[in-house]
Amino acid sequence: MGYYQAERRGGRLRFPAAFFGGDYNPEQWMGDKNWREIWQEDMRLMCKAGVNLVSLGIFSWAALQPAEDRFTFEWLDDILEMLAEQQIEVCLGTATAAQPAWLSAAYPDVLPVDEKGMRHKPGVRLNYCPTNEDFRRLGQDLVRRLAERYGDHRALRLWHVSNEYGPTCYCEHCAMRFRDWLKLRYGRLEELNRCWITAIWSRTYTDWEQVQPPSSIGEYSLPALQIDYQRFLSDMNLEGYLGEVAILREVTPHVPVMTNFHGLTRYIDYFAWAPHQDIISWDSYPRHNATPDMAAFHYDLMRSLKPRQPWLLLEQTPSQVQWHQENPLKRPGVMRLQSYQALAHGSNSVMFFQWRQARGGREMYHGAIVSHAGHEHTRVFQEVAQLGAELKLFESALLETHMQARVALMMSWPNWWTVENRHTPSRYFNYIAELQHYYRALWQRNIAVDIISPDQSLDSYQLVIAPLLNMVSEEQGAAIEQYVKEGGTFLTTYFSGMVDENHRAWLGGYPGPLRRTLGIWVEEFDPLPLGTTNTLFCLQETDDWRGSYSCEQWCDIVHLEGAQALAVFGQDFYAGRPAITEFHHGLGQSFYVATRPDAAGLDMLLNMLQSRLGLSAPLLVPPGVEVTCREGRLTTYFLLNHLPETQMIMLPEPMRDVLTRRVYEQEIQLPPLGVAILIPAY
Secondary structure, three states: OOOOOOOOOOOOOOOOOOEEEEEEOHHHHOOOOOHHHHHHHHHHHHHHHOOOEEEEOOOOHHHHOOEOOEOOOHHHHHHHHHHHHOOOEEEEEOOOOOOOHHHHHHOHHHOOEOOOOOEOOOOOOOOOOOOOHHHHHHHHHHHHHHHHHHOOOOOEEEEEOOOOOOOOOOOHHHHHHHHHHHHHHHOOHHHHHHHHOOOHHHOOOOOHHHOOOOOOOOOOOOHHHHHHHHHHHHHHHHHHHHHHHHHHHHHOOOOOEEOEEEOOOOOOOHHHHHHHOOOOEEEOOOOOOOOHHHHHHHHHHHHHHOOOOOEEEEEOOOOOOOOOOOOOOOOOOHHHHHHHHHHHOOEOEEEEOOOEOOOOOOOOOOOOOEOOOOOOOOHHHHHHHHHHHHHOOOOOOHHHOEOOOOEEEEOOHHHHHHHOOOOOOOOOOOHHHHHHHHHHHHHOOOOOEEEEOOOOOOOOOOEEEEOOOOEOOHHHHHHHHHHHHOOOEEEEEOOOOOEOOOOOEOOOOEOHHHHHHHOEEEEEEEEOOOOOEEEEEEOOOEOOEOOEEEEEEEEEEEEEOOOEEEEEEOOOOOOOOEEEEEEEEOOEEEEEEOEEEOHHHHHHHHHHHHHHHOOOOOOOOOOOEEEEEEEOOOOEEEEEEOOOOOEEEEOOOOEEEOOOOOEEOOEEEEOOOOEEEEEEOO
C-alpha cells in the first residue's frame, strides 16, 4: 500500500444530480479592459449550457498571492458570489500546482534537480521539488487562508488539491529524505545491503550518507535502488498532498477533498493514494485514434480504486487538444458518446477543460466550451448544452448505482516499475499495453472488470488475470494460492513470479511463490527479437478450444509439475513444449500463458474461460456495441454504439430509455454513435 497507510475521510459527496461543467479560470481575463463583462457573460452562458459545477482557482496562486506578504482574495470573493447567485457550485482548487515567479526567485531551492544534477529554471507548472520545505510551508499557508475564508461559502462543494501530481527531483534534500525513508523501510543498513544485493560490483554501503538517488551519471546498476526511489517519489508527493489535506480537514471537515489523476503517471502509485481521496477523479484525454476499450480501461481503473463508489470525470476536451502530435476535432456525436462511456463505467460527472478558451499561453489552442468566438452559436457549445440538458433527466437513484464485476485484472505500480526497468531481458516490454491486451478481450465480450492491486482481497471474483506479474511477495503468492484452493480461477503470464518485493530473484525455479499454484516451473526464457514470432497449437481440441495462433515477444521453456499442456509451441528447439498450461489446485484452477498470444489466440483462450465459468454480458448485443450495468435500487443498462452503422439490440423485457422516456417492448435500434440508458419499464 505504500508509506502512508491510514485512511482519513472528509465529507462524503452527495449527488442530487450529475455534475456538469468544467475548469473555469476567470483570473486569465482580469487584464482585459472589459473583464467584468466577460465574467457576466460567462454566467449567462453557463446557465444556458446547464453547468452546475466548475473547478475554480487551480492555477491562481499568483492572482491570490502576488507577493509573499500580500494576498488579493477580492476577485475570488466576487466570482464565488456570482456563481452562487446562479446556483453553480464550486470545486475549489488550492492553487498549489504552479508556484508564482516571486516564489521561485526568493527560494531557488524550490526548483527541482534532474537525474544529472541540473537544477531547473523557473517556469511551467509542477516545477518544484516534492520535498522542499519552503514550497510546503508557503503552499500550506495559502491553503489555510483559503479554507478559513471560504470553508462555509454556499458555493463550495469540494476541495481540489493541486493538480495532476507527478513532480520528480534528485536534489540533496531529496537524497536526505530518501535515506530517512530507507531507514524506515529497512531499519538497518545491513538489511538494505542484503535486500539490494549490493555486494554485486562492490556496491556495498558502509554508511547511510553513501546512499544517493539513482542517476544516469552515477549509480544506475541497482534495479532495487531505482524501484525504491520511484516508491519514494510517490510517497513524497503523497506527503505533500496530505499536508494540504490535513489543513482542509481540520478547518472544513464537512467538505470532501480530492486531487485529480491523469494518464497513468509512473511516479504516482494510484493504489497507495486512493485511500486518501474522498472521491476519485480523472482527466481523460485519449488520442484521436484510440479504440474505445482504452478509455474504458482507464475508467474501470478509476472506478476500482474506491469500489462501490462513484468517481468523477473531471476533465476532457469538448473538441480537441493541442499537445498530441495530431489534434483533429472530435466529430459530431463523439464527445457525447465518450461522456456517456464514462458514466457507463461509474462516473457521476461530465466535466471539461476548459470553460472559456485561453487567449494565450501553451493551451491557447486547446478546445473549450466557449471558443475564441466568445458566444454560444458554435457546434461545440450546442453539443455541450444538449448533453447538459440530457443529464438533467438522470434520476437520483441512477447516481446511487455501481458496477459489480466478477472478473479482476491485477495491476501494480511497483510491478510496472519492475517490468520496464532498464535491466530486464527485453526492452520491448510495455506493461500497460499488456494489461490492455487482456482487458480488450474482456471488453469485447462486455464482461465487467475490476482493476485491482495484488494486495486486495480476491474473494469476490470468479476469475483473476495477472499479466506480467513479475514482482510477487511471499504474502501475495500465498493469497493467490489460497484463492485458487478455495475455488477461484487464476491466470498469469510469462515473466511472472521472477522477483520478490525487493527485486531479488526467486530461487528454486520460476515463477517463485506461484509455482505450487500453477503446477509448473520455468527453466529458461527466450525474449524474442522484434518481429520474430512462434506458433501456438491447441491440444485436446473442443468447440471452444481449437486451432493454431501466432505468438510473439517471449517464450518460456516450461516443465509440468502436475499441470497439463493446453497448447504447445510450434517452432524452435522447444517446439512441442508447453505454451499454455492448466492446473487444478484444491477447488480451483490456474492457467499459465508462456508467451504473448495474438488477438485471435487470446480471444480463443478467453472464449474457453468464459464458457467454463459461465461469464456473460449484461445484455446480448452485436460486436461493436458496448453494454454495462450499474446496479442498486435502479438497475441501469448503458448501451453505446461505437460503430458507424445502426445496430439492433433485442431486449429480455420491456425497458424505458432514461434519455428519451420511450418504452421499448422487445428491441431497440441504436443509431451510429448512439446511446441508450435503459431501466425496467414497469
